[in-house]
Structures are given as structure tokens and as C-alpha cells.
Amino acid sequence: MIGGIGIWEMLIVLVIVLVIFGANKLPEIGGGMGKAIRNFRKATSEPDEIDVTPGKKTEKKSEEAEKKDS
Template identity: 50%
Template structure:
């Protein structure tokens, strides 16, 4: 009772084809793929920006430490 047979899936497939048509389904899948690619690109851009901030922060710390060492008399 809780499982779907092949007939259930065929009926669902026919209903989807009737609602969206043959041309609309590939278009929807293409739009979905573009959205996924855009999301992945945004995530990688965010990671790169975070890494750049970390490198910049470490560089600033190194400059400050070297200035402190240079200003202290031995």
C-alpha cells in the first residue's frame, strides 16, 4: 500500500508530460543546471574572497611585527 508500482510512475509521467509538454521539460532542466552552476560559482568566489582576506590579514600582521622589531633598540 505504501509502495509505488510501475503503473503509478507511468501515470505521474503522463501527467507531467501533459502539463509541461515535451519542450518545456528540457528548458526547465537547463535552467536548473544554470542555477546550480551559479550557486557553485558563488560559493567558490566566497571561499576565494575569504582566503584573500586571511592572507591580507596575515600580511598586515607580519608588517606590524617587523616594524615593532625594527623600532625596538637592542
């Protein structure tokens, strides 16, 4: 028993999901849920601060933009 849900309850839920979405859509739904969970974990583990110090890439881009404007 997982969290108060038994085997029979899980089978009933699985059958209902199969009837509603069909067997072809289940992999897409699982993939979408996996991406959502991954993004949620990433968002909760990232620091709240954003580093805004200019790096070499942004300096090069700004220099190239200045050269084009001249």
C-alpha cells in the first residue's frame, strides 16, 4: 500500500487514464510530466540572485554592435 492507495485503486485509476487518453498519448503525457518536474526542481534549487556582471561574450557583442553603428 503506497500512501493509503492499494493495488486495486491504482489499477482502476490506470484503466480510467487509458480510456480517457488512449495508449498512444501516455508516453507524451509522461514526458511532459517529467519535463515539468525537472523544471520545478531546477527552479527551486537555483539561487534567487541573478548574476548581471558583463562577461567576455557580452562585451564582444557590444563592441561588434558599436563597430556596425559607426
